[in-house]
Amino acid sequence: MTGNSLDQHMQRYAQRTNGMRASAIRALFAVANRPEVVSLAGGMPYLKSLPLESLAAEAGALVAEEGLVALQYGSGQGIPQLREQICQVMALEGISAHPDDVMVTVGSQMALDLTTRIFCDPGDVILAEAPSYVGALGTFRAYQADVVHVAMDDDGLIPEALFAAIDACAVAGRRVKLLYTIPNFHNPAGVTLSDERRPIIAEICREAGIAVLEDNPYGLLGFDDRLRRALRADDPDNVIYLGSFSKTFAPGLRVGWVLAPHAVREKLVLANEAATLNPPVFNQMLISRYLAKFDWLGQIKAYRNTYAERRDAMLGALQTHMPEGTTWTDPDGGFYVWVTLPEGFDAAAMLPRAVTARVAYVPGTAFYADGLGSRQLRLSYCFPTSERIVEGVRRLAGVLDNELDVMRTFGTSVSRPAVGPASPSPDTA
Amino acid sequence: MTGNSLDQHMQRYAQRTNGMRASAIRALFAVANRPEVVSLAGGMPYLKSLPLESLAAEAGALVAEEGLVALQYGSGQGIPQLREQICQVMALEGISAHPDDVMVTVGSQMALDLTTRIFCDPGDVILAEAPSYVGALGTFRAYQADVVHVAMDDDGLIPEALFAAIDACAVAGRRVKLLYTIPNFHNPAGVTLSDERRPIIAEICREAGIAVLEDNPYGLLGFDDRLRRALRADDPDNVIYLGSFSKTFAPGLRVGWVLAPHAVREKLVLANEAATLNPPVFNQMLISRYLAKFDWLGQIKAYRNTYAERRDAMLGALQTHMPEGTTWTDPDGGFYVWVTLPEGFDAAAMLPRAVTARVAYVPGTAFYADGLGSRQLRLSYCFPTSERIVEGVRRLAGVLDNELDVMRTFGTSVSRPAVGPASPSPDTA
Numbered sequence: 001m002t003g004n005s006l007d008q009h010m011q012r013y014a015q016r017t018n019g020m021r022a023s024a025i026r027a028l029f030a031v032a033n034r035p036e037v038v039s040l041a042g043g044m045p046y047l048k049s050l051p052l053e054s055l056a057a058e059a060g061a062l063v064a065e066e067g068l069v070a071l072q073y074g075s076g077q078g079i080p081q082l083r084e085q086i087c088q089v090m091a092l093e094g095i096s097a098h099p100d101d102v103m104v105t106v107g108s109q110m111a112l113d114l115t116t117r118i119f120c121d122p123g124d125v126i127l128a129e130a131p132s133y134v135g136a137l138g139t140f141r142a143y144q145a146d147v148v149h150v151a152m153d154d155d156g157l158i159p160e161a162l163f164a165a166i167d168a169c170a171v172a173g174r175r176v177k178l179l180y181t182i183p184n185f186h187n188p189a190g191v192t193l194s195d196e197r198r199p200i201i202a203e204i205c206r207e208a209g210i211a212v213l214e215d216n217p218y219g220l221l222g223f224d225d226r227l228r229r230a231l232r233a234d235d236p237d238n239v240i241y242l243g244s245f246s247k248t249f250a251p252g253l254r255v256g257w258v259l260a261p262h263a264v265r266e267k268l269v270l271a272n273e274a275a276t277l278n279p280p281v282f283n284q285m286l287i288s289r290y291l292a293k294f295d296w297l298g299q300i301k302a303y304r305n306t307y308a309e310r311r312d313a314m315l316g317a318l319q320t321h322m323p324e325g326t327t328w329t330d331p332d333g334g335f336y337v338w339v340t341l342p343e344g345f346d347a348a349a350m351l352p353r354a355v356t357a358r359v360a361y362v363p364g365t366a367f368y369a370d371g372l373g374s375r376q377l378r379l380s381y382c383f384p385t386s387e388r389i390v391e392g393v394r395r396l397a398g399v400l401d402n403e404l405d406v407m408r409t410f411g412t413s414v415s416r417p418a419v420g421p422a423s424p425s426p427d428t429a
Numbered sequence: 430m431t432g433n434s435l436d437q438h439m440q441r442y443a444q445r446t447n448g449m450r451a452s453a454i455r456a457l458f459a460v461a462n463r464p465e466v467v468s469l470a471g472g473m474p475y476l477k478s479l480p481l482e483s484l485a486a487e488a489g490a491l492v493a494e495e496g497l498v499a500l501q502y503g504s505g506q507g508i509p510q511l512r513e514q515i516c517q518v519m520a521l522e523g524i525s526a527h528p529d530d531v532m533v534t535v536g537s538q539m540a541l542d543l544t545t546r547i548f549c550d551p552g553d554v555i556l557a558e559a560p561s562y563v564g565a566l567g568t569f570r571a572y573q574a575d576v577v578h579v580a581m582d583d584d585g586l587i588p589e590a591l592f593a594a595i596d597a598c599a600v601a602g603r604r605v606k607l608l609y610t611i612p613n614f615h616n617p618a619g620v621t622l623s624d625e626r627r628p629i630i631a632e633i634c635r636e637a638g639i640a641v642l643e644d645n646p647y648g649l650l651g652f653d654d655r656l657r658r659a660l661r662a663d664d665p666d667n668v669i670y671l672g673s674f675s676k677t678f679a680p681g682l683r684v685g686w687v688l689a690p691h692a693v694r695e696k697l698v699l700a701n702e703a704a705t706l707n708p709p710v711f712n713q714m715l716i717s718r719y720l721a722k723f724d725w726l727g728q729i730k731a732y733r734n735t736y737a738e739r740r741d742a743m744l745g746a747l748q749t750h751m752p753e754g755t756t757w758t759d760p761d762g763g764f765y766v767w768v769t770l771p772e773g774f775d776a777a778a779m780l781p782r783a784v785t786a787r788v789a790y791v792p793g794t795a796f797y798a799d800g801l802g803s804r805q806l807r808l809s810y811c812f813p814t815s816e817r818i819v820e821g822v823r824r825l826a827g828v829l830d831n832e833l834d835v836m837r838t839f840g841t842s843v844s845r846p847a848v849g850p851a852s853p854s855p856d857t858a
Contacts, residue, residue: 060489
């Protein structure tokens with residue numbers, strides 16, 4: 001007897017539930033939390049560098065001084081003061097915006113959800129990089145939107161590939177609603193859209209009548225001191241921008257935002273109210289106090305230094321330990337390295353053996369809507385220390401060596417063959 | 430030029446946005462916050478009775494002692510400890526549940542959103558009391574579900590009316606997915622489903638193959654000492670139960686929950702992850718500490734005493750001031766009195782004149798999906814002091830007297846006539 005045969009509601013679910021399935025990342029949370037496993041899987045920021053003592057005092061003061069507001073219902077758009085501060089944060093990336101056009105959300109995930117909600121009917125197409133953020137793919141599926149992937153290389157999304165994808169959709173009579181893109185320190189690919197391509201990508205979408213959904217949680221976490229100009233900075237009418245405090249401050253408060261053209265923002269606020277009434281007021285006020293009173297740019301610098309050191313540790317270990325034929329990206333910021341294994345490997349099938357060897361990663365297939373990515377995997381360097389990262393990569397290399405042995409002995413992998421043609425991986429395309 | 434003609438995205442929105450519109454409550458928030466207006470409109474709990482000093486200490490201790498967990502990503506289902514405590518809270522109403530079947534949400538509004546998401550395709554029918562919670566109607570609209578209202582009387586939902594509604598939908602070939610009901614201290618109607626009717630309502634739905642969505646934010650806020658047995662207590666397989674800490678503790682943390690049969694809960698967790706990744710960990714841990722360390726039942730008792738006194742003040746003032754022919758409900762708990770004005774009044778049209786007279790309420794039409802309720806309005810007694818409530822009702826009576834004068838002089842109201850037949854108001858049906 002399966003669980004489903006016991007489910008008396010089985011005939012009652014909405015069609016959209018057909019596409020809902022557990023993500024690879026979710027299944028890994030339990031594993032990743034076991035202390036003996038080096039988890040290179042999650043995207044959890046390294047919170048130990050936060051000033052917890054003074055944050056504690058601030059959280060207490062917020063309740064004591066403004067508890068009657070912080071613990072009460074609030075505006076569906078978010079508190080005005082935080083929306084002003086968010087405009088100041090975005091100004092770092094060249095964005096000139098009015099607080100009226102900002103809406104606070106329960107993490108930028110909720111902004112992703114609501115934007116999809118107001119734009120996408122079932123069957124509408126969303127263009128997204130190949131690979132793309134697993135959480136976005138899940139949201140798009142939940143609204144029965146179809147993802148068409150667009151190839152990247154080391155300079156990010158390839159304009160010619162974007163143009164071709166739009167063309168192919170037009171020929172097939174499919175309605176493309178959004179380009180979903182992570183221009184900076186891509187999750188999972190670890191690459192960044194070049195300065196030269198930014199206006200080209202924006203123009204292609206503008207001309208094609210496709211709104212751009214610019215997801216930028218990592219933009220301030222570059223390892224050089226250069227700030228990348230947001231797509232939104234030069235195209236306020238056609239770009240919907242998503243930001244987050246999860247990576248630059250802390251994810252446990254779940255505060256993100258969306259900046260959208262005025263008419264879009266109006267619809268988003270109605271959708272936000274239908275979904276949550278309003279984002280938590282306490283969380284917004286705590287972040288507002290943090291931005292007003294703490295050296296938040298200094299904190300971001302501390303995060304960057306930590307992550308840069310760990311990136312170096314990971315790249316060094318990959319260089320030392322990976323078998324011949326393995327390639328990987330070289331991120332200038334953010335949390336992730338994207339690894340492509342030699343022909344014959346299957347990262348998803350290999351995962352249980354990796355976990356047995358006490359190392360975890362996210363298989364590449366999680367980041368594709370179309371089953372590609374079987375030879376690929378995402379490694380994150382944000383959370384474990386450099387020593388642990390090196391040890392994790394060493395363990396991973398051991399697993400790969402064992403797989404190679406098996407393949408040499410039996411002339412084939414124990415795993416399923418790679419699905420379809422090798423997807424255009426960012427480092428090899 | 431209208432706003433829409435400037436909206437280059439106008440042709441790109443999803444069909445579901447057609448039904449999205451600003452709620453009457455939302456438009457009133459700005460008005461209600463002006464100090465000279467007595468707002469009988471909002472459903473804000475009276476937070477002044479919270480122990481803010483010790484809560485402040487607790488919030489600080491949480492960050493200092495467990496900040497690395499509280500500020501980090503967490504489980505999409507919610508933290509286990511809080512889910513266990515939620516089971517203890519629900520046990521007060523006769524519910525026996527396992528923490529595995531509880532999912533924490535961003536307020537119970539989010540639970541409402543996700544339940545609708547997994548059950549309702551466009552055009553599916555949700556049965557709901559007449560009138561029903563404005564926020565639920567907004568959520569149902571956002572998923573293009575159609576609401577069919579079912580009449581209430583002083584004992585809540587009328588079983589015969591429910592049966593007839595199900596029958597009518599069957600004859601019309603419409604697919605009914607859910608009965609959405611607020612059994613206790615109904616928002617906005619202020620009535621409570623009688624003990625006798627509870628098993629009957631549950632059985633009708635079970636027999637008809639319709640899941641029950643039991644929304645119970647006010648259940649612990651009864652003014653007698655009697656606890657009403659939840660529908661879920663006697664029908665764990667067919668009832669999905671929504672709970673909230675917004676009314677019994679504080680809404681600014683946005684923590685609610687859903688208790689659902691196992692297979693439904695699995696789908697809900699996937700939907701929760703697609704929407705928010707996870708509910709805010711900090712907020713969950715703070716409430717968990719509150720439940721573990723504070724006299725939360727004593728706090729609920731304090732709330733109840735406050736609200737009972739204010740209910741008395743409101744009912745007394747209505748008795749003293751309302752014009753002949755006005756009727757209202759007599760709530761045993763919760764926040765709201767539902768008022769039906771004499772023939773000829775239009776509560777929505779009258780609202781601007783009421784606000785000019787410095788009193789605010791929510792017009793009855795907000796609580797119907799079908800345009801009824803024009804002679805009705807919701808008054809809340811939760812937030813203003815008794816003195817302010819009496820003053821507010823006095824002002825409202827002045828507005829009604831003026832309207833009556835105009836009607837007598839001109840033989841008609843200055844307002845639009847009541848829409849359709851007088852809806853079956855809970856106190857007159």
